[in-house]
Amino acid sequence: MIDSILVGMTGLQGFSKGLRVIANNTANIDTPGFKASTLQFADLFYSTSSPGTGSGLMQVGYGLDTGGTSLDFKQGELRQTGNTLDLALDGQGLFTLKDADGNIHYTRAGQFMFNADGVLVNRADGSKVMGMDANGVMGEISIKGEGTLEGKATTTVTFSGNLPSTSASQTVQGVTVIDSVGGTHDLSVKLTASTTDPGHWTVELLDGSASFAAGEIAFVDGMPDPAQSKVSVTYKPAGLADVPLTLDFSADVTSFDSQDLSTLAFRSQDGYAPGALTGVSFDDTGTLVMSYANGQTEKGSQLALGRFDSLDAVKSVGGNAFDNTNSLAWHVGVAGGNGFGKVRSGMVELSNVDLSQEFSDLVIMQRGYQASSQVISTANEMLQELFTMKNK
Structure with a gap:
């Protein structure tokens, strides 16, 4: 009966540990990137003895044992936050962090920010978020x-529309050009039809009254001649460096008879003024995207991710955070390839704790604990009865 009490004690200890695991899971139900754990139970060893008669063996168990906990790495819900530096992984992978001591850790909780030095760090502990450059470093x-x-x-300056084939000349206003220091100039382009070669036009770039000779373009059956659809000109803004330009009429430009009604217009140019940084985000490949006030974007490093083959x-x-316990089972890469998921900017992954399952397990732990305590109480009563019989 003393053995029965000891066996009952193993049950109390085991179910107490199970309750602690459930408590930890439920306490972290709102923890971003948290992964629930399950306690592993096993029976203890057995003693085997041979009875006096018969061929069977009698095995007597010694109670409950607890092993390690197993992580449930299924993906949690992805929730919008509106913060572009809140990142979630849709699929496999973990973000890579380096702490102040140089140790590498991993996390599914992508709540990041740029510190005072402009370095991307984990908001929770300030550890650096690691990325990969174009060379994989x-x-x-x-x-x-x-x-x-x-x-x-x-x-390059591009144009579109129809240049009337019967017109003697046409002037395109509002041609925007950016100079070498980011200044904007509003120019015009004058086209003059050749009197000797039908379909040929002389092109001039005008800055007010100043003229900059460009060259000649040609049309064949109303379509640009590929060999004569672009002209080069050097624009010389006052007091600034020369700006070599290509005036491009090769696409979306025609020259048909439209009774002198011209639709030829300036379409685009490839320059831009200086701009201040206005925002940063990450695309679905985990690449840093920097947005500027001039409408331009620049890309930086990709987030370095890790994934494992076995729990x-x-x-x-x-x-x-999580740590790597077996380097042979880990892989390093970037989002969107080699088994890695995609990065979702402005979102955070919530805990994957299933509260209904935890409450079900809680009831089981409670019943198991009560049953083990009842075994101990019964064995104690039987011992008391035995001692009473002895005294009689």
Whole structure:
């Protein structure tokens, strides 16, 4: 009966540990990136003895044992936050972090920010979020020195519309050009029909009264001649460096008889003024995207991700982080390839705790604990009865 009490005690201890695991799961129901755990139970060893007669063996168990906990790595719900630096992984993978001591950890809780040095860090503990450059070298993700994007002088100006084939000349107004220091100039282009070669037009770039000779374009059956659809001109803004330009009439430009009604117009140019950084985000491949006030975007490093082949290769270390326990079972890469999921910007992954399942397990633990305590109480009463019989 003393053995029965000891067996009952193993039940109390085991179900107490199970209750603790359930308590931890339910306490972290709102923890981003949290993965629920399940306690593993096993029976203890057995003693085997041979009875005096017969061929059978009698096995007597010694109670309940508890092994490790197993993580449930199924994906939690992805919830919108509106913060572009809140990131979630839709699929396999974990974000890679490096702490102040240089140790590598992993997390599914992508709640990041840029610190005062312009380095992307984990908001929870300040550890650096690791990325990969174009050569696959891992390093920190930084926007230091990216606060302003330098301007780019215009190199190509494109046009679209119909240039009336019966017109003697046409002038296109509102041709925008960006100079070498980011200044904007409102120019015009004058086209004059050749009196000797039908379909040929002389092109001039005008800045007010100043004229910059460009060249000649030609049309065959109303369509641009590929060999004569672009002209080069050097625009010389006062006091600034020369701006070499290509005036492109090769696409979406025609020259048909439209009774002198011209629709030829300036369409686009490829320059831009300097611009300040206005926002940062990550695309679905985990690539840093920097947006500027001039409408331009620049791309940076990709987020470095890790994934594992077996749950035996990962363990929880707290702070929404996990560690690698078997390098042979881990892979490093970037989002969208080689088994890795995609990055969702402005979202965070919630805990994957199933509260209904936890409450069901809670009832089982409670019943098991009550049953084990009842075994101990019964064995104790039987011992008391035995001692009473002895005293009689």
